[in-house]
Amino acid sequence: MSELLGVAVLGAGHMGADHVRRLDRVVSGARVAAVADPDAERAKAAVAGMDGVATHTEAEAALDAPGVEAVLIASPGEAHEEALLAAFARGLPVLCEKPMVPGSAGALRVVEAEARLGRRLAQIGFMRRYDAEYRQLKSLLDGGRLGRPLMLHCTHRNVASPPGFTSAMLVESSVSHEIDAARWLLGQELTAVTVLRPRPSAGAPEGLLDPQFVLFETEGGALVDVEVFVNCGFGYEVRCEAVCEAGSARIGDAHTMVVTEAGGSREEVPQDYLVRFADAYDREVQAWVDATRRGRVTGASAWDGYAASAVAEAGVRALETGVRTAVDLAGRPALYDPS
């Protein structure tokens, strides 16, 4: 395969610019063919130093630019539905950052549109599926050595939440990663959710319910609990322990170098998801480029994007009402049947 896949990148913010750099300098087999951002300066800044990459202020103009064979959507969530439908209309393979579409209604429209096409074009950017530790765990669970999974204990901590972060966002944004990871690891849909609210940390902004403790039930009778704590102050920690019938397995405590100095032995804790999941982003985009060049679609589907939205929506209701809330999921189109 010697020709490079021409990719249009929609959105040139923090994440979009990072993907532009990745496609240009990290990933093999692709090139940036066009970049779109409503802010023309931002688009230009993202391609500085790269030869011959046209920038646009309209997403559709980028999709129609010469040499565009695939689309990477990294614009704000509200723009995703329109961008996905535009890509579908052109038959372009898409890698769409999460959330696929904010709100399950819009997400379902995307699912239905792709189902009408009759073939998958979209991959959703749940990058944990490409993290080496999560893949080890998935492979162990799928291998069956530990028997049926009974519980997943998850921890999701951030040093501090960004300005404007709301109590609902702990569930719909932070925990959405655990929602997808749990569905993927277990191969089961989540059927109900309960949110417990300990007294908030003094380190959390006034009014923010932080931490929260979120409990999911699955169709197979497993239990998934998630501590989400977005102003923990000490590090970016993502852990998962799978408790199975014949053993347990934990990820997220990986360490590399141990330094011993006066008073103690120390392992560094990453402070940021871009550090913790840098490799996962690289592998995700490489896998998407490789599959696309072979005419395939792999990874999380639009259905996974929809399910994550629907579960998160139930989670926000559970947070607001304080009671166990069932997840109401539409019927899954045959296109998304597990192969």
Next chain:
Amino acid sequence: MSELLGVAVLGAGHMGADHVRRLDRVVSGARVAAVADPDAERAKAAVAGMDGVATHTEAEAALDAPGVEAVLIASPGEAHEEALLAAFARGLPVLCEKPMVPGSAGALRVVEAEARLGRRLAQIGFMRRYDAEYRQLKSLLDGGRLGRPLMLHCTHRNVASPPGFTSAMLVESSVSHEIDAARWLLGQELTAVTVLRPRPSAGAPEGLLDPQFVLFETEGGALVDVEVFVNCGFGYEVRCEAVCEAGSARIGDAHTMVVTEAGGSREEVPQDYLVRFADAYDREVQAWVDATRRGRVTGASAWDGYAASAVAEAGVRALETGVRTAVDLAGRPALYDPS
């Protein structure tokens, strides 16, 4: 202090015989003065090889035997209330194995009897309070360096449950250790409990709800979650992570020797609580002997024994009803005010 404290041991079963051995050969400053067990042979077997220790079939006879200055109750739980009241009547200091009294009504009677005496005589055998790791954690939390505790995540796993173990016993027997540990670590009463029931493990006996996931709320707004899994098959694991406003601390993953052989690096997991908590039992009894010889009472009180029973009772109701259940606690006599 050169004279040895004369101790009557009530009950010569597995635990009682172990305490006889401990008093005779491990602990400094005490001697076994009498042993009582309804099974005379069992009592005699427990003192084999020890000079001049009288055995009895009646508890009260042992309490009245010459040289008895203190009592260690290791008989079955149903016999505890009567034995405690008999010790109180004689003014004898007592170390009583948990549960202090099965059922909160009887436990409250013991509390009221001791309150009427106006001085503490009883220490309850929650041995985790003497475990080196738990003490490290307690000391860290009390020191305040990590700020207020927000959540405790606990794990309590046994290789296999004994015959006749019921679903309720996971809460009232196994989790009673976490109930006391949480109360002690946080210095707070538990106010409500919810029990979740994942689909039972194939490794659990037919009909046993195992594992369970138990959630406690505290008067200070903290959350305590406990995975209890008594047929996990792989080891005796007791872990606790305290998540605080300025950091977290974990115990229960201690390891000593790491062995690397073909295929992997291995740390042994204890298979039994007597291995995991051997030192804690030794320290507990030594501390009780030391305090008693000085005329003091330390450690968990009859109030702690009552509170554990009351919370466990609420937990069993929560298990049976499937809903959040408030803990109904009697008023605490002034005798048990924190000093």
Next chain:
Amino acid sequence: MSELLGVAVLGAGHMGADHVRRLDRVVSGARVAAVADPDAERAKAAVAGMDGVATHTEAEAALDAPGVEAVLIASPGEAHEEALLAAFARGLPVLCEKPMVPGSAGALRVVEAEARLGRRLAQIGFMRRYDAEYRQLKSLLDGGRLGRPLMLHCTHRNVASPPGFTSAMLVESSVSHEIDAARWLLGQELTAVTVLRPRPSAGAPEGLLDPQFVLFETEGGALVDVEVFVNCGFGYEVRCEAVCEAGSARIGDAHTMVVTEAGGSREEVPQDYLVRFADAYDREVQAWVDATRRGRVTGASAWDGYAASAVAEAGVRALETGVRTAVDLAGRPALYDPS
């Protein structure tokens, strides 16, 4: 940078074929322009599925092929000197697998040839310099937080040695990685070497002195000890502890997933250097491609390749004589002065 760097790969054996795959599918910014191997079938097999890559049986033909802008030498060590000189003659940047040249005399000829050119063209493939753990350690030592390094304790274990592996190869092949790593981590030349020979393991082939314990002294008075054990049977383990004036740091015990099953808690140990250092190889080649496209040369130099050979030669003499052996190093051309 949109044009891809055209690379000729010399050697299509195990390592060469792996580099062809890496340049084609993993690394960004490069393409395989030619492959040479005396075995024509092997060369063809390495490029199967790739469009328009010419294969050759002569190395020089590949260097002269159209589109070749740089060379990756992965042929057997004896062919390296000629290939390096041919690349120098054409002004082509080179990445040369280790050993640069077997024997210090030939290695010195390469150094002198490049010195005559007056500019660096060669990078030597000491991939540990690109391993994330080694880089963490290097960065820590360079930062000075731990003070001056006093000792490096190194472990280098393989599951089993390949057929024909000799006692001298433990030093000149296996330990050559530690020789380079120690020079790089400490920024010092190694000045003397002693080799101790414990009684060989029953697991080693008849006549092979395995394990060995190799001690290096450095010009700055530091001590480097290396356990090399190439038939340890249990895993591929590469560890390094730097003991400094104000602390110590260890790498090589990194773990990711911990699995607990009956009897113990287990972390996997890699069985193979391609697993342990897969990322390091990817980063090394990517860094070489990136630097080459910018007209730069980074990484280990021909001087480093020569020094490794000279120290290894002294090590083999030390093994044979059983006594401390000084390292005899030629004068370093100014071209290799640290910048």
Next chain:
Amino acid sequence: MSELLGVAVLGAGHMGADHVRRLDRVVSGARVAAVADPDAERAKAAVAGMDGVATHTEAEAALDAPGVEAVLIASPGEAHEEALLAAFARGLPVLCEKPMVPGSAGALRVVEAEARLGRRLAQIGFMRRYDAEYRQLKSLLDGGRLGRPLMLHCTHRNVASPPGFTSAMLVESSVSHEIDAARWLLGQELTAVTVLRPRPSAGAPEGLLDPQFVLFETEGGALVDVEVFVNCGFGYEVRCEAVCEAGSARIGDAHTMVVTEAGGSREEVPQDYLVRFADAYDREVQAWVDATRRGRVTGASAWDGYAASAVAEAGVRALETGVRTAVDLAGRPALYDPS
């Protein structure tokens, strides 16, 4: 066993006073019958609060005091030979702190005196033999699962050396623990020693050769290397890795509580040998009391004390001469044959 063993403690300095406390309050089955110290005030201070313990300024007076059935020697090393011979003359069982006797000549006289008696009376205080981690390792090696031991890699670090500590003391005092541990773990005599001297740490007192790297050869062809670093500044670290034909095992990295705060995850490192080996001292004295009450002698013998002195002496010569030095060991009396 209800009567308590009456013990005379010789020496009421730091270590002696600690043993007095241990016999009085920690150990079961013993009582302090007499204490001797040339400094009468120090002897009295050590028994403050204990009823009826006579103090003496002469060791022999303490040995002859009423009720003395056994002796614990914790006086300075120079007083040991005379004290041991005095105990032998009286037929008293002895626990003697290390070094048994400074200098191999005096140590050999003690061995010969005990051999003439024809029965063992002395146990030497190598407390690592009672450390839980060392015992785990010993048990693993003896079990044979890992095959024959090939190498022991040892680390012995102190925060800072006491005033007056000399370069020779690193070998004869600090490393004497590793000398005994290696002999015990391997069940082999050490036959030669080499001492390497890296450039001293800036943290070491002027003139002190610290760290040192000590290499022992054994009669069975194993290699034992010891990093000894008594001014490392950061902690008291004692580690040992046994590399065997079928696997390796490490002790000394045990951890208990892991605390995560801003910037990292931390495990405490003990700062002092009394913390690290507190349990070992307790177990050692308890085991000695238990064996003595049963008329037995277990633990390290006078021969072990002599061998440690002889090896340490060779080590000091090796340090001074810079060359490999053979250990010259007298013939072992039949009394010390392994049973």
